[in-house]
Amino acid sequence: MLRLDIEERQPLMEKKPHTWCNTNWYRVSWAGLLTYVFITCLNYAIGYAIHRHFDWSEQHSGVRIFGDLVTVGWFAVGFVSLPWHRWEDHLGAFQFIMWWLGTIITFFVYGYMGQFELFQTSLASEHTPSQRNVYVVVFSTIGAIIIYWLAKLCTCNKAMCNPTFDSKITFLRMLLLITVLFALSYIVCSAEDSCTYHLHHWWFGFVLILLSTTSLDNWFDYFLQGIFWTFLLESLVKYEVTFGEFFI
16 A cells, blocks of 8 residues: 555656756746856857857947847747757757857858858848859758758667657648748738838848757757757848848
């Protein structure tokens, strides 16, 4: 009888909130949540320092920096608190480092590339053949990443491609909603002669972070999401508001 009582109570004992990091929807630890948000805001500060050191961007006021940090914090809270966010597991420390490295390394690479005229264009501008080739390479790479994510939807027992069933369904739903949003925004903008359809790289960064969050299985996935975070953070460092254009 005593053994039965212990066995019956064991599941209840296991359901008690833990003090360590975990990814259950209502049991995300304060340590895990605050670490993610703090490091993301710190990454913005590091990126801004890198850009100022190499004179890649203008000096910002304290109010501008504070506003950017609030924006970054809201983005981070939204991503880390999603019920399907799988940030931590038994290799969480290593994967966290890979995510952080992806962000910092890309700040240097992306910032340096931005100093060349070849990369100083937008999708809404006229392009030289070389500039068009740059976009072909960029979108081909993004397409390959999406194909990689779609391949992970197939049944696979390997660690490289083993998202949960819930994550697979969420990924498909998010991909469908984002595709519809792209299509509708293009249709609405095309109907206005004065509208310039300009998809900024922060928007691509946001979308890629959102999609990658459903497929975090290995160090490569975390490294990729770190790269995507730089697209978002770097654009906040250098953005200029332009009214009347989409996603600026």
